[in-house]
Amino acid sequence: MTTDQVPVSLGERIRGLAQEKPHTVALSFFPCDGERQDLTYAELDRRSDQVAALLLRHGVHAGQRVTIGLRNSPEHVVAALGAWKIGAGIVTMRWDVPQWERDRLLEATAPAAVVTDHADPTAAVPVIDIGVAGDLPAHPVDITPPAQPMAIPTGGSTGSSKAVVLPVPSKITPGAAFGGNYAMFGIEPVQRHVVMAPLYHGNPLMMLHCGLFDGQHILLLEKFDIGLLLRVISEDRPHFMTLVPTMMRRLLDAPGIDEVDWSCFHMILHGTAPCPQWLKRRWITLVGADRLWEIFASSELVGSIIVRGDEWLDRPGTIGRPATGTELRILDEDLRDVPTGEVGEIYMRLAGVEKPLFDYLGKDKPKVIDGGYVSVGDLGRRDADGYVYSADRKDDLIITGGANVVPAEVEAALSEHPAVADVVVIGVPDDEWGHRVHALVQTELEQPQPTAAELIAFARQRLTTYKTPKSVEFVARMPRSDMFKIRRSALAAERA
Known part of the structure; x- marks a missing residue:
């Protein structure tokens, strides 16, 4: 095993990238109002050291959790990196969550501190203003791998406050954090990667940091803004982005959308909700069948189902077949496999994993059956060739x-x-x-x-x-x- 294949902690990876290419831009942030901000790897490393020092000053230590309640911003990114450097995990939270819901989430996740854009000395849990970190010396901190790096809130079908502790390793192999997606989808490695969904959700949070650890240039938007996104596509020529069907529909309504040059993209990925067939066909025409992919997955990361646009055209309505490393069963209410073509509840697991790798913070738990197969409440059917067709959520x-x-x-x-x-x-x-x-x-x-x-x-x-x-x-x-x-x-x- 060569040096660059030796697993390192998340904090060590950012520090290593800062040493390898200190002046390379790692993160470009695009606010809705104001100028773009470009941060190099050296700046991310320095600012995350300052956040680490701020957390240590407030008594946070390895093995604890830090809640991040910030908008999409460079501050959100360095807050996570700073927590990981001292061995703390992060829990993401909306910056504007109502107090009642906020209190329930904090009770379920028990963080040692909340990092946001203001201080609250009256709060039961220390609320830290991340802006103070900029006043601290940027002395490198001793790096400790976090035991459970990442958790995200999920209400699921019950609406109860809980968070999924994602099965993210405390150490990664350089170049392999996001790289597994290249093999799974059969695409060339990407260098410029757009993230515009809110970072309190698991998919954009994972995608951003995995891309960052792989040395990608992350193009982070404050939020989904059509004009801003089209400008970034025109000027920065990104290679990868993820969409949801509502974004896809709203983009189609944008003036001049048919004249946009999409040729820079190696891949556009959509998911999280069913996509109407007419909308899917429009996007295949717009960007090309070989570059539009769909993914069906859950926050628990128990597997995924994927399909490329040209496969979909052969089987309109399918969400694809299980990705490499995913095992799938479709069961009836008595947990018996349903015949081909019949609707049942979708259960998935990572190949050979008989005990789920994720954990839940809070009272609610997912449905897990013998063998480690997990259901998150979705229904579907499978055809004779193994292609799956979604039938929506069981509770809906x-x-x-x-x-x-x-x-x-x-x-x-x-x-x-x-x-x-x-x-x-x-x-x-x-x-x-x-x-x-x-x-x-x-x-x-x-x-x-x-x-x-x-x-x-x-x-x-x-x-x-x-x-x-x-x-x-x-x-x-x-x-x-x-x-x-x-x-x-x-x-x-x-x-x-």
Whole structure:
């Protein structure tokens, strides 16, 4: 094993990169208002040393956790690096989370301190202003590998406060943190990598730091902003980015989107929610079938299902086949394997891993069966060639008149209407049907406004009768998170 193949701690990796190429830009930050900021590896190393010193001053030590409650920013990145240098793990949190939810999350995760953009001397848990770190000497700290580097909050289907401790190793092999994705997807290594989703989510957090540890140039946006993203694509020519279907839809509505030069990308990856077929086809036309990939995975990192655009065109609607190293079963309620083509609950595990590598902070736990297979509540079916088709989340399934309706299928049909900007379908109590299919619709203001009857008729042309919405509710803005996720169960409960 050569020197560059010897596993090193996360803190040691950043320090090593700072020594190898101190003047190379590692992170470019693009705020919505203001000038871009370029930070070299030497600057990341120095600033994270200052954060490490600040945490030590507040009594944080190896084996404890630090909560980071910051917007996408260089400060978020150096806060994580500083915590890892002293052997502490991090828990991410929204910077603007309401106090009630914040208190529940802190109780579940028990951090030693919270790092944010202000101090709060009255808080039960020390709240540290990261801005103070800039006043401290940048003496290199003694580096200790963190036992559990990373945890992210997840409400899952229950909404309870908990966090998943991701199975991130305390030491990494240089060049291999993000590099496994190259082999899995069969793409060339990337150098410039766009991150624009909020860093309190697992995917962007993992992608950013793995890319950083592999020596990539990270292009970090304060948030998903169409104008800002298109400028970065034009000027910085990135090789890789991830999207969710709502981002994909909104980008298609941007003026001049068909003239954007996408040739710089080796790969564009989308996931987190079902993608309507019409939207997928538009993006395949836009960027090329060989560069658009879809991934189905969970925060627990128990495996993934992937598909490239040209495979998808051969099997429209599939989410792909299990990636190398992923084992998958589809089971009924009695935990028996369902026949090919039938819908069941999706269970996955990493090959040969009979005990899950992740952990949960909080009371709620995922469903784990013998052999280490894990379910996070998604339904699906598999064809004779092993390709999987998602059937939405188990908890979101609508049973109306004894028939099962998958919300994503109804949403996909309604989303084809030119006046529909966003749509969410839920089941609400109904005296006749048990539950009726109910659509919440946000309209495009520039389009003629449809009536509820028009949208129902539009859906009826595309869906069987029992799947067609029986009622439509117009909303000014869909209550999606910064990651464009939405909790159908909460919307249904409000209307019940």
